[in-house]
Amino acid sequence: MVNEHEHHSEEENLEQENLTSNEEELDPQTEEVTDPADDLETKLADAQDKYARLLAEFENYKKRTSREKIEIIQSAGKEVIGKLLPVLDDMDRAVASMGSAQDVESVKEGVDLVNTKFRKLLEQQGLKEMDVVGQAFDSEFQEAITAIPAPNDDMKNKVIDVVEKGYLLNDKVIRFAKVVIGQ
Secondary structure (H helix, E strand, C coil): CCCHHHHHHHHHHHHHHHHHHHHHHHCCCCCCCCCHHHHHHHHHHHHHHHHHHHHHHHHHHHHHHHHHHHHHHHHHHHHHHHHHHHHHHHHHHHHHHHHHHCCCHHHHHHHHHHHHHHHHHHHCCCCCECCCCECCCCCEEEEEEEEEEECCCCEECCEEEECCEEEEEECCCEEEEEEEEEC
């Protein structure tokens, strides 16, 4: 019987300890109870801060890429113009020599050399002249100025003459060819 009594008193002691510890947990003076609304407000503030930082970072990115795009365009123009300067120098020499030249053939030869140099430079930069005479009319590359009677049936709806040359820059039209087509 002593065993049972000891056993019961141990159980009572354990229960008493549990009650005491539970009371301590629920006691507002010993432990702070967190309010779920405060937790949500903290999370909302963190999310808003993160959003504001991302938005600012994105705005900075847009400004930076815009500046870089302008710099690339300006530097590309600078590069092309730098390559054109020797042609300009050659043209200046040709004009200066025309004033004192006695031989027309040498002047023609000099202008032809400058023209060839200039065209090669433009080709290196991606410029291509459209070759459209005798080709079927294509409104994607040509602008019909007028239509005349075709000299033969094979030339109907084809380009008979070019009034103004068309050009492609890196396979994109930068100027449409102005043409005369046959009817």
